[in-house]
Amino acid sequence: MKSRGLGIYAAAYLAFIYAPILLLPVFSFNDNPFVTFPLKGFTLDWYAEMAANAQLGNALRSSLLIVVPVALISTGLGLMTALALGRYPLRFKTAILTLLMVPLVIPTLVLGVSLLTLLRGVMGFQLSLATIAAGHILLCLPYSVVILLARLDGFDRSLEEASLDLGQSGLATFRRITLPLMMPAIVASALLCSVVSFDEFLLAFFLSGSDATLPLYIWGSLRFPAKLPSTLALGTCLLLFSFLVVAFAEWVRRRGVPGSGEATGL
Amino acid sequence: MTNDAPMIRIDALTKQFGTFTAIDKLSLRIERGEFFALLGASGSGKTTLLRLLGGFEFPTQGRVLIDGQDVTDLRPNQRPTNTVFQSYALFPHLSLAENIGYGLLNANLPKREIAARVADALARVRLPDLGKRFPHQVSGGQRQRVALARALICKPKVLLLDEPLGALDKRLREDMHVELREIQRESGITFVLVTHDQEEAMSLADRIAVMARGTILQVDTPRQLYEAPRTREVAEFISNVNLIDGICLRRSGSEVIVAVQGLGEFVANAVGDAPVPGAKVTLAIRPEKLRITDAPLAGENVLRGRLRASTYAGDRSHAAVDVPGLTRPLLVTVPNIVRQLTDGPTGQTDITVAWVPGAAALLDA
Numbered sequence: 001m002k003s004r005g006l007g008i009y010a011a012a013y014l015a016f017i018y019a020p021i022l023l024l025p026v027f028s029f030n031d032n033p034f035v036t037f038p039l040k041g042f043t044l045d046w047y048a049e050m051a052a053n054a055q056l057g058n059a060l061r062s063s064l065l066i067v068v069p070v071a072l073i074s075t076g077l078g079l080m081t082a083l084a085l086g087r088y089p090l091r092f093k094t095a096i097l098t099l100l101m102v103p104l105v106i107p108t109l110v111l112g113v114s115l116l117t118l119l120r121g122v123m124g125f126q127l128s129l130a131t132i133a134a135g136h137i138l139l140c141l142p143y144s145v146v147i148l149l150a151r152l153d154g155f156d157r158s159l160e161e162a163s164l165d166l167g168q169s170g171l172a173t174f175r176r177i178t179l180p181l182m183m184p185a186i187v188a189s190a191l192l193c194s195v196v197s198f199d200e201f202l203l204a205f206f207l208s209g210s211d212a213t214l215p216l217y218i219w220g221s222l223r224f225p226a227k228l229p230s231t232l233a234l235g236t237c238l239l240l241f242s243f244l245v246v247a248f249a250e251w252v253r254r255r256g257v258p259g260s261g262e263a264t265g266l
Numbered sequence: 267m268t269n270d271a272p273m274i275r276i277d278a279l280t281k282q283f284g285t286f287t288a289i290d291k292l293s294l295r296i297e298r299g300e301f302f303a304l305l306g307a308s309g310s311g312k313t314t315l316l317r318l319l320g321g322f323e324f325p326t327q328g329r330v331l332i333d334g335q336d337v338t339d340l341r342p343n344q345r346p347t348n349t350v351f352q353s354y355a356l357f358p359h360l361s362l363a364e365n366i367g368y369g370l371l372n373a374n375l376p377k378r379e380i381a382a383r384v385a386d387a388l389a390r391v392r393l394p395d396l397g398k399r400f401p402h403q404v405s406g407g408q409r410q411r412v413a414l415a416r417a418l419i420c421k422p423k424v425l426l427l428d429e430p431l432g433a434l435d436k437r438l439r440e441d442m443h444v445e446l447r448e449i450q451r452e453s454g455i456t457f458v459l460v461t462h463d464q465e466e467a468m469s470l471a472d473r474i475a476v477m478a479r480g481t482i483l484q485v486d487t488p489r490q491l492y493e494a495p496r497t498r499e500v501a502e503f504i505s506n507v508n509l510i511d512g513i514c515l516r517r518s519g520s521e522v523i524v525a526v527q528g529l530g531e532f533v534a535n536a537v538g539d540a541p542v543p544g545a546k547v548t549l550a551i552r553p554e555k556l557r558i559t560d561a562p563l564a565g566e567n568v569l570r571g572r573l574r575a576s577t578y579a580g581d582r583s584h585a586a587v588d589v590p591g592l593t594r595p596l597l598v599t600v601p602n603i604v605r606q607l608t609d610g611p612t613g614q615t616d617i618t619v620a621w622v623p624g625a626a627a628l629l630d631a
Contacts, residue, residue, distance in 0.1 A: 155358075156353055156355060158351045158352075158353055158355040159355050159357060159358075161320075161322055161342065161349075161351070161355065162349070162351060162355040162357070162416075163357075163368070164321075164322075164341065164342040164343050165320060165321075165322075165342045165343070165347075165348055165349045165417075166343075166348065166368050166369035166371075166416070166417075166420065167343045167369055167371070167372050167420065168343060168368075168371065168372065169343060176371075177357060180359045181358070181359060
């Protein structure tokens with residue numbers, strides 16, 4: 001059969017990507033504090049241990065305290081930026097867009113060091129969850145702008161002109177036409193920013209005060225072998241959660257706006 | 267303000283995009299209740315002119331008056347105009363009824379009044395049961411009608427139509443022509459239509475402005491544009507035409523004798539200002555006004571040539587005749603008065619093409 005080789009290749013490809021990730025849930029149910037084969041037996045102990053861990057609970061709370069404002073503020077700023085770039089007769093558009101994308105390509109390490117210097121050294125802020133959030137907004141803004149701008153470019157500008165033509169003011173047009181049509185991209189942007197912020201380690205590492213975010217907690221607990229299985233349980237929960245988020249984002253995107261043609265964005 | 271003031275007055279309007287001049291010192295009057303067409307190739311400035319009328323662009327110089335009111339600096343929502351967009355621009359997240367009622371949102375009408383007017387508008391465009399559907403659930407022709415109903419519900423003084431029928435197939439387009447004319451007559455609203463399709467302009471408009479390079483070449487009725495174009499450019503833009511350059515030899519009464527180098531003398535009827543003897547003139551003859559014949563009548567103008575090609579088009583055939591001395595072949599439309607089961611032989615020499623003096627329009631060189 002002609003496609004047999006290709007089938008094997010595809011299977012190997014998928015295994016290469018997903019096997020390491022799938023080890024996580026497998027060992028999280030394994031009745032053995034050491035992560036080794038062969039598997040011993042099924043247990044939910046590690047999940048119980050995870051749930052009982054107060055430090056972990058605090059870390060999760062800290063992460064959520066950062067994620068929600070970061071997602072909202074990044075998407076809000078991103079929306080304003082996208083509207084300015086996409087709808088306003090602005091000069092130097094390309095230059096502005098390029099500058100906005102820079103945080104994507106600057107090594108996060110460099111960004112972390114410079115933000116630390118700026119926020120603490122120059123401006124004299126106490127490091128806290130707020131400083132982490134500030135760093136994350138900087139990191140999320142390019143994603144948000146790209147998603148929202150793609151959607152804005154994706155729908156016919158004459159829709160907004162038609163609304164003006166039919167007697168609505170600029171503000172009413174934004175509320176009645178632009179915003180509803182942008183909604184799938186706004187949701188997508190908020191979700192992506194949430195994921196980026198929730199998962200981010202380096203900036204959080206540099207900019208954290210006394211409170212640890214979830215990635216910081218996980219990193220810290222890896223130094224203690226006894227905590228490893230419950231970390232795997234946590235990882236499994238996070239994995240499941242991110243699948244749900246991605247599925248939801250995709251559902252919103254596909255549902256999109258009926259008949260508005262190709263939905264864009266993530 | 268009297269009622270014979272024009273509905274639209276455009277004074278020396280100029281619109282520049284950077285260094286590009288899209289509209290160049292253009293002046294125009296459009297009368298009350300007129301169905302007016304802006305006709306031109308793409309890039310002629312016709313769409314820019316429409317957008318200037320709608321308030322989607324603002325002029326670099328000049329003024330626009332609608333019904334005596336200076337609207338030059340007014341935004342679209344402040345103008346007594348509504349637009350049917352080329353893409354229809356129906357709001358995808360609103361139902362057809364909500365789309366049509368959109369223009370009434372600011373009117374402070376009771377909900378029942380709005381619903382009644384929307385139902386009325388839907389009935390008028392013959393879509394009475396489709397109000398709850400969404401734009402993507404109906405056909406292109408139905409979307410087109412909804413766009414029309416939406417623009418008309420505010421009872422504008424001027425309705426602007428930007429190539430509204432471009433996306434429809436030929437049959438549907440012809441049906442819409444009839445419907446558009448009817449709606450325009452019944453409503454009495456001034457329509458300004460942008461199109462690149464000269465047939466569409468001719469069958470819809472009371473008057474047509476032929477545009478090129480941001481200016482108007484000629485404003486006239488469809489009949490005048492077709493039968494009495496003033497320039498070669500207009501003659502060539504409005505359908506096919508044969509152009510033969512010559513010199514005015516003399517005049518006798520309404521007849522003008524034109525000498526064409528190498529081909530002899532031809533008689534044409536002058537309308538209005540006749541050229542003076544010695545002036546360069548161009549004979550402009552539409553293909554259907556030429557006939558291929560073995561026996562030209564007395565008083566007919568005659569050219570001889572060789573049949574280069576013939577294209578069958580059902581009710582008629584298009585023949586191209588090479589005439590020695592003319593740079594381009596003569597285009598002759600031959601009505602198929604007997605069944606044409608095969609094309610005649612091409613390459614045939616000694617074809618005689620004849621036309622009466624009244625067939626040719628005289629252009630200033």
